[in-house]
Every structure is written in C-alpha cells, then in structure tokens.
Amino acid sequence: MSLNAHRCPNDHLTYPGHELCPDCGEEQTDTIDLSDETATVVTWTTNTATPPGVRQPNSLAIVEFEVSEAPSASESRTESDGDDSVRAIGQLTEDADVEIGDEVRPVYAEELRDPDAGIREKASQEWDGYRFEPV
Amino acid sequence: MDRVAIVGASMTAFGERDAWLRELLAQAGRECLADADAAPTDVEHLYVSNMASGEFEGQTGVPNALAHDLGAMPAYTQRVDQTSASGGAGVYAAWQSVASGASDLTLLVGGEKMTHRTTTEATDVIASLTHPVEYKHGVTLPSFAGLTARRYLHEYDAPRESLAKVAVKNHKNGLDNPHAQFRKAVDLETVMESPIVADPLRLYDFCPITDGSAALLLCPESLADEYAPDDNYTVVSGVAGATDTHVVHERDDPTVMGGAVESSEEAYEMADREPEDVDVAELHDMFTILEFLQSEAVGFFDQGEGWKAVEEGVTDRDGELPINTSGGLKSKGHPLGASGVAQIYELHQQLLGEAGDRQVDCEVGLACNVGGFGNCVTTTIVEEP
Ligand SMILES: [Zn+2]
Numbered sequence: 001m002s003l004n005a006h007r008c009p010n011d012h013l014t015y016p017g018h019e020l021c022p023d024c025g026e027e028q029t030d031t032i033d034l035s036d037e038t039a040t041v042v043t044w045t046t047n048t049a050t051p052p053g054v055r056q057p058n059s060l061a062i063v064e065f066e067v068s069e070a071p072s073a074s075e076s077r078t079e080s081d082g083d084d085s086v087r088a089i090g091q092l093t094e095d096a097d098v099e100i101g102d103e104v105r106p107v108y109a110e111e112l113r114d115p116d117a118g119i120r121e122k123a124s125q126e127w128d129g130y131r132f133e134p135v
Numbered sequence: 136m137d138r139v140a141i142v143g144a145s146m147t148a149f150g151e152r153d154a155w156l157r158e159l160l161a162q163a164g165r166e167c168l169a170d171a172d173a174a175p176t177d178v179e180h181l182y183v184s185n186m187a188s189g190e191f192e193g194q195t196g197v198p199n200a201l202a203h204d205l206g207a208m209p210a211y212t213q214r215v216d217q218t219s220a221s222g223g224a225g226v227y228a229a230w231q232s233v234a235s236g237a238s239d240l241t242l243l244v245g246g247e248k249m250t251h252r253t254t255t256e257a258t259d260v261i262a263s264l265t266h267p268v269e270y271k272h273g274v275t276l277p278s279f280a281g282l283t284a285r286r287y288l289h290e291y292d293a294p295r296e297s298l299a300k301v302a303v304k305n306h307k308n309g310l311d312n313p314h315a316q317f318r319k320a321v322d323l324e325t326v327m328e329s330p331i332v333a334d335p336l337r338l339y340d341f342c343p344i345t346d347g348s349a350a351l352l353l354c355p356e357s358l359a360d361e362y363a364p365d366d367n368y369t370v371v372s373g374v375a376g377a378t379d380t381h382v383v384h385e386r387d388d389p390t391v392m393g394g395a396v397e398s399s400e401e402a403y404e405m406a407d408r409e410p411e412d413v414d415v416a417e418l419h420d421m422f423t424i425l426e427f428l429q430s431e432a433v434g435f436f437d438q439g440e441g442w443k444a445v446e447e448g449v450t451d452r453d454g455e456l457p458i459n460t461s462g463g464l465k466s467k468g469h470p471l472g473a474s475g476v477a478q479i480y481e482l483h484q485q486l487l488g489e490a491g492d493r494q495v496d497c498e499v500g501l502a503c504n505v506g507g508f509g510n511c512v513t514t515t516i517v518e519e520p
Contacts, residue, residue: 014385016268022380043289043389045281046334047273051259054273062282062384089384091272100289112271119190119259125267 003088003106003130004031005067011082013067032067034088034106038135039063041102042087053117059092061132063104093133106130139233139371141517142362143171143352144483146476149468150316152346156188156197156248159348161204163473164244167350168205171362173240175207180238184215184225184245185472190260192248201244211238215472218264219421221245222349222475223376223504223513229353230374239354245476246348257344261471264507266382277341279383279508280422281333287390287424288335291439295335299326300445301423302339302465308452309462311492314477316345316468340423345468349477356520366520369486372499373406373516375399383508390439392425394512395432395503402501402514403434410434413516414497415485416456417478419505420463426450429503430458433514452495460485460493475504475513482517 006017006028014021017028044061064087092098093107109131115122145166147159154162160183168175183198194200198212217224222245229243249257262275288295303323309315321339329338352362359368377397380386386393403409410433418433420426427441435456436444444450450458461467461481464474482500484490502515 014382016266016382022385042384043282043286045278045285045336047275047278047281047332048330048334049255049258049277049332050273051255051262051275058273058278060272060274060278060282062389087384089269089272089274089382100285113273118270119263120267120270125271127271129268129271 001035001108001128002033003035005034005086006031013083013086015086015088034065035130037065038103038105039065039088039132041098041100041104043100044092044098051118053114059096060089061092061098061104062087062089063132090129091131093131096134098134103135104132105135107133138356139230139353140356140359140368141351141353141371141479141483142359142368143167143173144350144480145170146314146349146480147347148314149345149347149470151250154346155192156194156246157200157204159248159346160197160201160244160246163246163348163350164201164205164242167242167352171352173352173362175205177240178207178210178242180232180241181207181210181212182215182225182228182241182243184221184243184476185247186216186218186221187260187471191252207242217511218506219419219471220475220504220506220511220513221472222477223502223515225476226351226479226515227374227376227513229351230371233353233355239358241353242350243353243476244348244350245473247470247472248346249344249470250346254344269382276508277333277422280424281336283389284336284424287427290390291442293442296323296327297442297446298340298423299323301420301426302326304445304451305420305459305463305465308460308493309466312462312467315462315466316343317466336422336424342421342464342469345470347468347470347473349473349480351476351479367487368520369483369517370520371515372518373402373408374513375401375405376511376513378511379509381510390428392428392432392509392512394509395429395505395514398512398514399433399503402516406516408499408516412499413456413501415460415482415495415500416458417461417481417502418458419474419503420459420465421469421505425505426458429505433501433503452493457495460490460495475502478502478504479515479517486517486519
C-alpha cells in the first residue's frame with residue numbers, strides 16, 4: 001500500500017491524482033510514495049456529528065508533505081515553477097492530540113469507514129488508506 | 136441590449152414541511168405566477184433548481200412534473216443541479232434563457248425536501264459531492280467548515296467570538312422574516328456554549344436542514360411593464376459562475392474562496408459596478424465562517440478583515456453594508472436547491488421596498504451562492520430599474 005502524490009513533467013504535485021495536471025494540463029506521469037514520510041498539520045477538526053458508517057467522533061487533518069526527492073522528469077522546467085510540497089487530508093489516529101504545525105506520520109488502516117452504511121456505492125471507490133499519527 | 140427583468144417572486148415557508156418536493160415547487164411556482172399576474176401557459180422556459188430529489192425521496196424528473204402540475208405545457212423544462220449552488224446556477228440559466236432571446240418568459244423554481252431524513256443522513260447525501268479520498272475518511276461539509284475556520288482564526292488572529300457574532304446577527308435578522316425556519320434570537324453566550332459539531336465550530340455555527348421552495352419569473356425588460364406595471368420590477372445587471380478545486384485541500388490558500396472571487400469579478404464587470412456600489416448582500420452562510428470568506432472574496436473587505444466588519448457592526452441591518460437581512464441560511468434555513476433563489480427573492484423585496492420590518496435603504500444588491508465548500512459559486516447583482 002502506498003500514499004501516492006502524482007507529478008506532471010513540470011513538477012506540479014497533487015494528491016490525489018487527476019486525469020490531467022490541474023496546474024498545466026499535461027499528463028501526470030510520475031508518482032511519489034509519501035507513506036514513509038512525515039507531514040506538518042495545516043489544520044484539524046473533530047467532527048462529532050458523523051454520517052452513517054463513520055466513527056464518532058471523527059478527527060480529521062489537512063497535512064503538508066515536503067517533497068525533497070530530486071525531480072526525475074523534465075529537464076526543461078524552470079526552477080520556480082515546480083511544487084516542493086503537497087497536501088493531503090485524512091483521519092487522525094484514535095486519541096491523537098495535535099495542533100497546527102505538529103509533525104505527523106501516515107499509518108495504514110484497512111477500512112476507514114463502513115462501505116455498506118453510506119450513500120456512496122461500495123464498488124465505486126477504495127475504503128482503505130492512511131490515518132495520521134503524531135510523531 | 137435588452138436587460139433581463141425579474142417581474143415576479145415568491146417563497147414558501149422554510150422549515151419542517153409535510154409537503155413533498157412536487158407540492159413545494161408547485162406552491163412557490165403558482166404564487167410566483169400570481170405575483171406577476173402571468174398565465175402558466177405564457178411560460179416558455181421552466182427551470183427547476185434542485186440538488187438531490189432522487190437521493191432524498193426517490194422522485195426524479197421534477198421539472199416535467201412541475202410543468203404538468205402548473206399547466207405550463209408545452210414549456211421547455213430543465214433541472215439545474217449545482218449542489219448547494221443549484222439556485223444561483225438556476226438564476227444564471229434563467230437569465231441566459233431570456234438574454235439569449237430563447238425565452239420571453241422564464242419561470243425558475245428552486246426547492247428541496249430534506250427533513251424526513253435525519254441530519255446525519257442528509258449530511259451524507261450532501262457529502263456525496265466529495266472526492267473518494269475525502270469521502271472514505273468520513274469528510275463532510277461541516278468538517279471542511281471546522282478545518283477552514285481553525286485555519287482562518289489562526290492566520291488572521293480573529294477571536295472565536297467573531298464567528299458567533301455572525302450567528303447572533305443573522306438570527307436577529309431572521310426574527311423579522313415570516314418565512315424563516317428559526318424566528319428566534321440567540322445571544323453570544325448561547326452560541327459559544329452550544330455543543331461542538333466540528334471543532335472549533337459549534338451547533339449555532341451551522342444552518343439547519345430544511346424543506347422549502349422559492350421562485351422567480353424573468354422576462355426581457357422591454358416586456359416588464361406587462362407583468363410588473365409602474366416599474367415594479369428589478370433587473371439582473373450582473374451574473375456569473377465559477378468553479379474551484381473539487382478536492383478542497385488542493386487549494387493554495389484554504390482561506391480564499393476562489394470561485395467567489397472569480398464569479399464576483401465577472402458579475403461586477405457585467406453590471407459595471409464595484410463592491411463599493413453594493414448596498415445590501417445575501418451571502419451563503421451555510422456555516423458562519425463562510426460569511427467571512429465570501430465577504431472578503433467578493434471584495435467587500437480585505438482578506439482576513441471580514442471578521443472585523445462583523446465585530447464593528449458594519450454588516451448589521453442598520454450598518455453600512457447589511458449582510459443577510461433575510462436571516463441568511465443560518466436562520467431562514469437551507470433547502471439546498473431553493474437557497475440561491477430565495478437569496479434573490481430577498482434582494483428583490485428589498486429593492487422594491489417591500490421587505491417590511493427588514494427593509495434597508497438600497498438600490499443595488501448582491502447575492503453569492505456557494506456549492507460544495509466553494510467548489511462552484513455564482514454571484515448575482517440585482518438592481519432597481
Ligand atoms: Zn503540471
């Protein structure tokens with residue numbers, strides 16, 4: 001299992017990936033696995049009124065990964081153009097106590113919510129993924 | 136070019152209604168036609184703004200049903216779904232139908248029936264607009280509000296109380312709106328001590344789930360006198376829509392509502408207006424934080440300053456720029472597809488001087504209707520003729 005950021009030839013990064021890069025419209029040709037990296041908390045919330053099949057309360061965070069890995073793709077890109085960080089959203093691990101700026105790491109979970117309980121068709125998407133745990 | 140006039144407007148009571156969607160739409164549609172003394176058979180285009188009638192009550196094809204129930208055949212019908220911004224998108228579609236010359240009389244009816252579901256079920260229906268990587272984590276629209284509010288308070292050093300003051304203000308305005316779901320004043324303490332829903336936001340930072348419908352009748356200004364004699368109509372002088380990212384965390388600055396920036400710039404240009412020209416505004420306060428984000432994005436206040444305007448009373452009904460004189464989604468309620476239409480209903484009443492106890496002095500009004508968490512936004516400017 002991996003937590004993949006997607007990269008276009010101009011080194012724009014997104015999580016999740018898209019059909020075409022939202023910044024420049026070129027194809028995203030490369031992935032970077034973030035599952036062994038740490039990230040910084042941009043913001044967080046604890047939701048106490050959660051939809052069917054979702055744990056209650058549900059703490060969530062938007063986190064930012066610095067991407068240090070040397071760009072592997074195009075050599076023609078200008079220095080200032082590419083991204084050196086990418087954001088992701090995810091649940092926080094049980095009883096995690098975080099503040100903005102804290103460091104967290106991804107922890108794999110097989111099932112983030114009950115796929116049979118909500119309105120979304122079970123077969124239409126994945127239900128596993130990464131929670132974030134304070135380092 | 137012939138401008139587009141609003142010659143009729145109506146809204147049903149918002150709240151917990153026994154009626155189902157078809158009846159709600161028919162009620163608003165009928166009252167709107169009556170407001171303009173127009174015959175159903177004169178309607179050439181009929182638009183229905185609605186997010187999720189199939190998901191909420193297993194009824195699809197509502198525009199055709201409404202045409203039949205009102206006797207508006209053979210009017211062309213179309214459903215407009217842009218999630219919470221379906222109403223604003225319907226205003227844009229109705230404006231296009233008249234401005235293009237395709238229709239000389241367009242009826243727009245927005246509506247939603249939600250309260251037969253529990254709040255968490257309704258929240259799940261709305262959350263179905265999210266990306267799979269958001270949905271699988273149980274992300275809901277209220278959680279986006281909590282995430283963004285925390286970031287906003289952190290970045291701009293705004294007090295938590297400033298958000299609560301949006302709720303206090305809009306509930307106070309709603310007291311004088313006979314159509315509002317909650318006609319009940321709340322004080323700062325009540326908001327600040329209400330249960331946490333999405334930390335740091337509490338129960339009173341959120342709008343309720345609601346049943347209701349609202350309608351507008353539009354025609355070319357050259358024909359307005361037929362339906363609304365003595366200049367008793369308003370004009371849609373600017374209208375535009377824009378999208379932002381589907382995945383909310385991919386935005387460069389989470390405190391900037393890009394779709395509101397883009398759509399308002401375009402609407403101002405079309406109307407040849409500036410933010411300073413606006414006398415009264417209806418903003419999409421599905422969550423208190425959204426009133427700050429939009430008041431900044433449409434150019435009323437600088438980025439990070441919207442909270443100060445609320446603190447200083449600038450946006451009160453007797454302030455320099457009254458915002459949400461109707462009570463907003465906060466107190467009026469938020470029947471998804473109806474809300475953007477009901478925003479224009481309020482501006483129409485205000486501009487005609489028919490807003491009763493809510494009346495403010497105004498010549499130009501602006502409405503901002505937000506779908507998703509700013510994923511798709513429309514801005515409409517309405518004026519006296
Ligand atoms: Zn790119």
